[in-house]
Amino acid sequence: MTEFSYTLIAADGAARLGKIQTAHGVIDTPAFMPVGTAGTVKAMMPSSVDKTGSQIVLGNTYHLMLRPGADRIESLGGLHKFMNWPKPILTDSGGFQVMSLAKLRKITEHGVIFQSHLDGSKHELTPEISIDIQRKLDSNISMQLDECPAHTVEKKIIEISMNLSLRWGQRSKEAFDRRPGYGLFGIVQGGIFADLREQSAKGLIDIDFNGYAIGGLAVGEPQDVMFEVLNNLIEFLPRDKPRYLMGVGTPTDIVGAVSRGVDMFDCVLPTRSGRTGKAYTRRGDVNIRNARHVNDPRPIDELCKCPACNDFSRAYIHHLVKAKEILGSMLLTWHNIQYYQDLMSSLRKSISDGALNSFIQGFHHEQASGDIEPF
């Protein structure tokens, strides 16, 4: 049986090239995980997600526990089989969406009671319940339940919350049933306060997880604040475990975080933006709804190998988006995930070559160059 493991292959400054082994296959890091909230990466066939080079997708425990339900997915053979994604899956704990989507939340030491945003039905998440749900989903990487207060909250509150998350981390660890090829990650909290982040990291390391996530960022703070948190925190995270920056981010966020030693990312931006007419490209963001594209026979990016760029013009995709055609969402989502995965692939190669700094210079130069001239 495959043991869950992380192998550090090469480093370039703080950046790391690595490999995570799971029961459902390998993840080359730094890795980007497309978000498959409700058991589908929206507007994508799983075979298409695979073609972009994605090696792992994220499922949302909150959404899946409410619909179709964890017991149902378990009885149907687990989430891999249910959604026809045979490769690795990471699930979050459900805590973040409880805070952002559910109604009438009540948080206690024991856990959180909430009402579904779908039908108002009452549910409970505790560290033990969250771990049990993630086991039923057959998630390769389970996340501890944590509490994630807004980043603007005062330090005392952040500290109380961080310590609650630590105790929930301990209970999550105890509830986690070790199986070969499956892992459990702890989540570092502590807001923008370096001392709290250090305390949180050390407390989690004492509990001993298979990997360490950084939570509570990408919630509206400026990029330099996020990078400063990483600058101070990374040295406290073990070198022999993967590091996952939750919910991040834009291409420049990811490049900056990789250079600071982060290994894993997830974000709804490429998929959500794909459904609203935005394309991520080497030359920065392109709003395909803009009238400048209406007669443009050129692809979004002539160097991109995705079907949207290989087979269709900006004029056509502009037309699809204006006409609210599903194919517009399908093509832009595919392109955006392809762009993210190509970026991760370039980052991995640059680390391997010891050439990350020059890659990053080129990346920022190209991003700042702006979209091609109007046709």
Next chain:
Amino acid sequence: MTEFSYTLIAADGAARLGKIQTAHGVIDTPAFMPVGTAGTVKAMMPSSVDKTGSQIVLGNTYHLMLRPGADRIESLGGLHKFMNWPKPILTDSGGFQVMSLAKLRKITEHGVIFQSHLDGSKHELTPEISIDIQRKLDSNISMQLDECPAHTVEKKIIEISMNLSLRWGQRSKEAFDRRPGYGLFGIVQGGIFADLREQSAKGLIDIDFNGYAIGGLAVGEPQDVMFEVLNNLIEFLPRDKPRYLMGVGTPTDIVGAVSRGVDMFDCVLPTRSGRTGKAYTRRGDVNIRNARHVNDPRPIDELCKCPACNDFSRAYIHHLVKAKEILGSMLLTWHNIQYYQDLMSSLRKSISDGALNSFIQGFHHEQASGDIEPF
């Protein structure tokens, strides 16, 4: 250069096996044409439409002339290139959608003036303008402009309308610029009146088209009324030209019409139903939204080779449709077009084998057998 041609290969009773040659390839008949209203078969990649065995798609002149505009599509290389569908395309004349979608219509001998349902802008369709738009779209099979009154209207009105359509047919023919591999079809009108249908057919044959469509059906009349019209009309249509029943229909409509000598069909049912949770199957219609599917690990149809049936359970597709996930529309649309194309393929084989009657018996028997027992 390829001449536009129809070859009758075999007959079984009134049913015909044939082949239409166009500048963009061959169409085996009887053929079903998926509807690509606005330059996309909704929720399908064109490469996926191709994989279903579809050899021709239909584009709607009304939608395309309003958005993105015929001149724009022409300047971008025509509709095949614009939508990345290199195979044959048939376009309607725009007349039907003007009647059903546009506002403030005014019909005269010259043509029809209307307001766009999108932005209220004023447009004109005449036989000459419609043919010119279809030429700009680079449609392999253009349709004459016709008038299509409701089937309940009294005979005198139907007769006046039918004669107007004949005169518009003559003008369409004169406006049509003959090019190798491109054809123009006339449209038989006359409602449910056998004598008017005969007059219409004979008038069109005098004008001499590359094929003959049957219009004004599938507008709410019972199936036996439609079949009765076909029974009386077919003998007046030339054996050496394709026959196209516009806007039809359900699987049983198509089987009945093929057995009466029709060669071509188009219908929004498989695509539209795919976006509302309905699957067409050998055993009749399946509403995947129904709670009976919620735990069902079986495919929609275990004999179907489409991705929806090969890779996903009823339980999963039920979940997608309930959660309004785009992938639900993608999978059901693919399945439905696959079902329609498999049906056409079976019909062609049965005619070739001289076994159409026994195929039709088996078809009706299986349709009536109903969906598989609940899991």
